[in-house]
Amino acid sequence: MSGRLEGRSAVVTGGASGLGRAIALRFADEGAFVVVGDLRDDPKEGGEPIADALGERGAFLTADASSADDVDRLVRAAVDRVGRLDVMVCNAGIAGRFSKGLLETSEEDWDAIMAVNLRGVFLGTKRAVAEMVEQEPVNEVRGRVVIISSQHGMIGPPGHVAYATSKGGAINFVHQVAVDFGPRGVLVNAVAPGKILTGNPEGMRPELLEYSHARTPFHRLGRPDDVAGAALFLASDDARYVSGINLLVDGGWMAY
């Protein structure tokens, strides 16, 4: 049986761990050749390095999503192998110790988050779209960009000023590029995860987990593969007349 991305190529930034890893492996399972770029190749949550998990179905390059040169190398690796870039997934993102309330956020915190979450999205999308507009359409579409935003880009989550602003910017960026490049057959969408369990579960604060459970109507919190399923839809021919959306994968959090 052939996969939904058979013969296609994809780049996934930040794909060594968490959501990016689940997306990369899901795309590979569906037949795509997947180039993963990340600062590290060992998953933050532990387990097999992404290069080993992908095997022949892809490649891993050490790459910083906030560097234009690194992003260029990722796209070239996909094009060299498959002859075109079908899907760009801008997934790399940070929050952690840089994410605070307004008065606690230093200029360095702000710049660190913007460098990856917004500049990284800009650079990845720009390089991908430049490639896509030059290639022939497949089933009417020249290429697809999927940006991993967040439900926190749609509201003001208490105490996360730079992170929420970066994700809100990414969502508006999706609208802009979808409008500007729809006429040339490029589809641009976002997936907005709710609370998805990634990273080291031991390091999660119990009160935050409890709060997330209380806010999520579905009976469990999200798993990386829940996000990968939504990204696969947007990357596949099933989503041909879909552009400029921010697809929530949040177990109903935002409906609450």
Ligand SMILES: NC(=O)c1ccc[n+]([C@@H]2O[C@H](COP(=O)([O-])OP(=O)(O)OC[C@H]3O[C@@H](n4cnc5c(N)ncnc54)[C@H](O)[C@@H]3O)[C@@H](O)[C@H]2O)c1
């Ligand atoms: N997990 C969630 O609940 C959740 C919710 C909403 C949005 N998101 C978004 O989903 C994306 C992935 O989140 P995650 O939970 O899988 O994170 P994660 O921290 O588990 O994994 C992120 C990966 O990105 C890599 N990375 C960080 N900076 C990078 C850079 N400059 N260049 C390349 N790679 C870099 C890390 O090394 C890591 O492998 C992020 O954009 C995040 O903001 C996550």
